[in-house]
Amino acid sequence: xxxxxxxxxxxxxxxxxxxxxxxxxxxxxxxxxxxxxxxxxxxxxxxxxxxxxxxxxxxxxxxxxxxxxxxxxxxxxxxxxxxxxxxxxxxxxxxxxxxxxxxxxxxxxxxxxxxxxxxxxxxxxxxxxxxxxxxxxxxxxxxxxxxxxxxxxxxxxxxxxxxxxxxxxxxxxxxxxxxxxxxxxxxxxxxxxxxxx
Amino acid sequence: xxxxxxxxxxxxxxxxxxxxxxxxxxxxxxxxxxxxxxxxxxxxxxxxxxxxxxxxxxxxxxxxxxxxxxxxxxxxxxxxxxxxxxxxxxxxxxxxxxxxxxxxxxxxxxxxxxxxxxxxxxxxxxxxxxxxxxxxxxxxxxxxxxxxxxxxxxxxxxxxxxxxxxxxxxxxxxxxxxxxxxxxxxxxxxxxxxxxxxxxxxxxxxxxxxxxxxxxxxxxxxxxxxxxxxxxxxxxxxxxxxxxxxxxxxxxxxxxxxxxxxxxxxxxxxxxxxxxxxxxxxxxxxxxxxxxxxxxxxxxxxxxxxxxxxxxxxxxxxxxxxxxxxxxxxxxxxxxxxxxxxxxxxxxxxxxxxxxxxxxxxxxxxxxxxxxxxxxxxxxxxxxxxxxxxxxxxxxxxxxxxxxxxxxxxxxxxxxxxxxxxxxxxxxxxxxxxxxxxxxxxxxxxxxxxxxxxxxxx
Ligand code: SF4
Numbered sequence: 001x002x003x004x005x006x007x008x009x010x011x012x013x014x015x016x017x018x019x020x021x022x023x024x025x026x027x028x029x030x031x032x033x034x035x036x037x038x039x040x041x042x043x044x045x046x047x048x049x050x051x052x053x054x055x056x057x058x059x060x061x062x063x064x065x066x067x068x069x070x071x072x073x074x075x076x077x078x079x080x081x082x083x084x085x086x087x088x089x090x091x092x093x094x095x096x097x098x099x100x101x102x103x104x105x106x107x108x109x110x111x112x113x114x115x116x117x118x119x120x121x122x123x124x125x126x127x128x129x130x131x132x133x134x135x136x137x138x139x140x141x142x143x144x145x146x147x148x149x150x151x152x153x154x155x156x157x158x159x160x161x162x163x164x165x166x167x168x169x170x171x172x173x174x175x176x177x178x179x180x181x182x183x184x185x186x187x188x189x190x191x192x193x194x195x196x197x
Numbered sequence: 198x199x200x201x202x203x204x205x206x207x208x209x210x211x212x213x214x215x216x217x218x219x220x221x222x223x224x225x226x227x228x229x230x231x232x233x234x235x236x237x238x239x240x241x242x243x244x245x246x247x248x249x250x251x252x253x254x255x256x257x258x259x260x261x262x263x264x265x266x267x268x269x270x271x272x273x274x275x276x277x278x279x280x281x282x283x284x285x286x287x288x289x290x291x292x293x294x295x296x297x298x299x300x301x302x303x304x305x306x307x308x309x310x311x312x313x314x315x316x317x318x319x320x321x322x323x324x325x326x327x328x329x330x331x332x333x334x335x336x337x338x339x340x341x342x343x344x345x346x347x348x349x350x351x352x353x354x355x356x357x358x359x360x361x362x363x364x365x366x367x368x369x370x371x372x373x374x375x376x377x378x379x380x381x382x383x384x385x386x387x388x389x390x391x392x393x394x395x396x397x398x399x400x401x402x403x404x405x406x407x408x409x410x411x412x413x414x415x416x417x418x419x420x421x422x423x424x425x426x427x428x429x430x431x432x433x434x435x436x437x438x439x440x441x442x443x444x445x446x447x448x449x450x451x452x453x454x455x456x457x458x459x460x461x462x463x464x465x466x467x468x469x470x471x472x473x474x475x476x477x478x479x480x481x482x483x484x485x486x487x488x489x490x491x492x493x494x495x496x497x498x499x500x501x502x503x504x505x506x507x508x509x510x511x512x513x514x515x516x517x518x519x520x521x522x523x524x525x526x527x528x529x530x531x532x533x534x535x536x537x538x539x540x541x542x543x544x545x546x547x548x549x550x551x552x553x554x555x556x557x558x559x560x561x562x563x564x565x566x567x568x569x570x571x572x573x574x575x576x577x578x579x580x581x582x583x584x585x586x587x588x589x590x591x592x593x594x595x596x597x598x599x600x601x602x603x604x605x606x607x608x609x610x611x612x613x614x615x616x617x618x619x620x621x622x623x624x625x626x627x628x629x630x631x632x633x634x635x636x637x638x639x640x641x642x643x644x645x646x647x648x649x650x651x652x653x654x655x
Contacts, residue, residue, distance in 0.1 A: 003283040004281035007485045007489055008266065011489045016258065021443075022253065024448070116463050116467070128422065131419045131423050149463075153447060157445065167463065172417070173465055177360055177377035180378075184385065185384075185385065186392070
């Protein structure tokens with residue numbers, strides 16, 4: 001018998017009588033505006049700079065003002081193609097992204113309780129992009145803020161499929177050396193969130 | 198395997214030779230416990246979440262064979278190659294075969310307690326394969342040729358000056374430099390180069406979803422993603438108990454995990470791997486290694502609910518003052534003390550005695566494992582098996598060490614009476630060194646009363 005069949009047989013033999021799954025019901029009583037405020041507070045704790053912008057035109061203007069060097073800035077947002085290099089599809093080996101200084105990517109939605117932004121492969125083209133870049137900027141619509149993770153997974157279940165998805169809550173970090181927080185362990189050293197609308 | 202079998206008492210006594218260091222270790226972990234308290238108190242529904250998590254895990258254990266098959270079917274449909282390993286040796290062999298097939302002799306690895314349990318690094322190194330651990334804490338202990346001492350914070354027992362010395366030797370940092378920022382930056386450069394040149398990456402798995410065939414990996418550093426996305430081959434290894442039924446259940450576990458572990462509301466990255474990239478091969482290894490037998494033990498199966506948050510370790514007065522290595526296993530602390538006897542009762546007979554039964558571990562556990570009750574039940578089993586405290590063995594030493602007053606024992610007394618007589622001592626006597634600590638949680642009256650009632654007749 002294969003290990004698979006042996007394991008399954010042994011598990012079946014030893015698993016106890018069925019215990020029911022709970023129905024998860026965590027009501028949210030606060031308002032959307034409160035969620036946005038909670039998100040901003042959370043992001044500050046996570047060392048994420050938050051910029052509120054009306055629309056893509058305003059965001060472009062802001063990026064131009066910040067004089068971000070265009071050659072090492074990439075984006076997967078078509079509206080930002082004249083302030084950074086647009087990645088429309090996977091054309092090269094992902095290793096070619098190793099010199100990216102800033103990646104500007106969209107998120108489907110953000111979660112107020114923990115500051116996490118939900119990003120899937122179709123939004124970033126290269127899975128490694130939000131990790132390999134030195135700095136990360138995420139653009140999310142103000143209306144796409146939910147309060148907690150239960151709402152987040154309801155939203156994920158209701159939207160299209162993904163091959164890879166990730167919640168990103170701030171820059172890469174570590175506290176492995178004597179519990180001192182250091183940003184930029186392997187991934188981005190800093191993160192900005194553009195709250196649109 | 199790395200864990201040379203010793204006993205907790207001797208190792209703890211060794212660890213305690215340097216008292217200021219023990220105090221420092223203790224305080225560092227307590228600081229993390231306090232962060233966990235703040236984070237959990239900020240969530241009004243915290244207890245409800247723990248209850249959900251516990252119920253979901255109970256359901257998982259009671260339907261594990263079905264969920265495993267559902268997961269396998271969906272993962273295969275997603276394009277993942279699924280392997281099954283009966284034990285550590287088969288697990289290591291499967292990983293080695295994949296490397297051989299791709300003619301690769303170097304690989305990166307992110308944190309995986311399962312591979313520690315299986316002794317994978319040693320096995321591969323023995324076969325001429327270089328493994329680089331990419332979690333900063335794990336890299337530090339790897340350079341020092343030590344196992345991790347904590348499942349979430351692998352080098353919690355290391356001081357920055359020592360890490361500076363280690364990096365000076367291995368990474369060429371300035372002599373005497375100990376600034377965490379500087380040292381982290383040096384590790385970043387060293388590992389970035391590694392990520393860019395390795396073709397195979399191995400990661401652990403925090404949760405695997407039966408309903409969708411996806412698996413979730415949580416990190417703060419982003420090392421699992423840097424490795425997995427840049428590699429041609431991604432190998433993920435998991436114990437069979439890591440399955441959860443539905444995607445929506447991730448909400449419960451992701452809310453609990455990081456808050457319990459470090460007091461963060463979520464880790465920086467919670468990556469959901471469903472399908473391989475077009476050019477990539479994705480392997481998933483499901484490992485039993487004693488779990489299916491463990492599942493059959495009514496008194497002890499609950500420990501398979503563990504999500505490896507380490508809250509029970511951070512809160513444990515014995516762990517904080519004896520260090521992770523004294524538990525001589527990949528998983529230390531209270532959870533290690535109830536898990537490891539399932540796999541090898543003899544080799545781990547000292548561990549259920551490495552506790553004051555104060556109950557703090559059970560109070561913080563996000564999946565409500567009855568940890569201290571299981572510790573007590575293990576003591577009873579060990580007694581019956583003749584492996585309990587006797588004048589000469591490790592368990593006795595452990596009891597002695599925990600109470601710090603071995604001379605008080607009536608060593609000629611019957612073993613059962615010994616526990617009856619001295620266990621109350623553990624929670625009440627002023628000589629108990631743990632009791633003096635102001636942060637010591639109140640002993641759980643219920644379980645002690647229960648225990649006392651049950652044992653008075655002996
Ligand atoms: S036993 Fe509970 S508290 Fe301890 S590591 Fe496991 S889940 Fe966390």
